[in-house]
Amino acid sequence: MTRTIQQLFDLTGQVALVTGGSRGLGLQMAHALGEAGAKIMLSSRKAEDLEAAAAELKAAGIEAQWIAADCGKEEDIRRLAAETVQRMGPIDILVNNAGATWGAPAEEHPVNAWDKVMNLNVRGYFILAQEVAKLCMIPRKKGRILNVASIAGLAGNPSEMKTIAYNTSKGAVVNFTRALAGEWGEHGITVNAICPGFFPSKMTYGLLEKLGADKMAQGAPLRRLGDDEDLKGLTLLYASAAGKHITGQWMAVDGGVSAIIGG
Template identity: 75%
Template sequence: MTARSIQKLFDLSGKTALITGGSRGLGLQMAHALGEAGARIMLSSRKAEDLEQAAAELQAAGIDTRWIAADCSKEEDTRRLATETLERMGAVDILVNNAGASWGAPAEDHPVEAWDKVMNLNVRGYFILAQQVARAYMIPKKAGRIINIASIAGLNGNPPEMQTIAYNTSKSAVIGFTHTLAAEWGKYNINVNAICPGFFMTKMAAGLIKSIGEDKMASHAPLGRLGDDEDLKGITLLYASDAGKHITGQWLAIDGGVSVVLGA
């Protein structure tokens, strides 16, 4: 085989990507990365208004983008999302499981219903959507890329002030899910990998960062800063493209070095 150029290895022309939680924050950043590399994009999140704005932003950048509103904590919505995406796009070559929720409370007082809410979206939703997309498209095609968004919160315990036991547990589960799915679906030429972001100034993290202090949060990272609007682009494209075709079952922390200090 003649080795391809680096430009061709990272080229996603002709590919279709489905990104949950794609209307803002990390999801929208990853949508830009995949779209800029040539992929068609299907965005999903709960709110149609947010999706319209995100799709307009991507389309203004020359990226072919559609959207479907769906709540991936609900099984019927998750199954509908897979079905409608395949009906409208004809393919899902790349699935980015990114939609997520968190809940702050001491473990001894954490509501069980809040635990279930976090687990249903952060773990169960990932499984149902991956299963649906793989059965309908990736397994018959014998090709696919699944990128699961975990977190450095899934690698270690938290400082006492953070109190996010359900979120941390769910993100540990995502890493285990990634390992196991990669081992099972390698025979179908489906690559399954995870990204473990550190602290980014997203809407989900903004309250926590504000309460602790942005400078204090940034001081935990050897690089001395929080993640920005570019920092997930490179790893997302690597996992999604043929440049990463021999990578599966792996996770990578994108955290400025926080996990090195914490000993992950």
């Protein structure tokens, strides 16, 4: 029998692991999944931030736990996957969101900073996706992987935005998503990417301060920055049965910026 729209978007009983989930876009995505019925495991590096984020989710009636882990370290990543399964059961939804950026002119960009960004933003995504797929998704022939990329991975930057490593890493995430979707479709796993534009967050604070939030908002066709709701709809679509025939895709959530820069 064909399901209703409410049934297609229902995540009741499913387990979602959200990295970089203690604040900002990760916490917004965790809210979306939890509000649809999923049980949430949050992860980031700082226990204090995670405890506060989990309390926020619980206050909204969402079942939530947390694990402190550094997704730039392979041993932490593998521990995170195993402990999530031990405490909550098999992982149905993985949100790869933990990330880093670095601002410097390309000719002066420190190589160790380049390595840090690429390690967390690309290598970490791969290792965690691999571990979760092997532990949970491939044996069960189902799963949803959401990779957070960025519109910075779709095109170059104006000269005042000197984030060469970040842009490169997010471009890699887009094609990593396509390649992984092609390989793992036979296992019933969908892999999709979200490309946020400019949202007020700790990661973008310096850039917004430098260029001016109002100026950046006016550069978008919708004339505003992203808010605390704007990722929820796409997150739920990718994670739920409503998106079961969507894989290997990216979508920008950016107020139309990528439409006018040719992304």
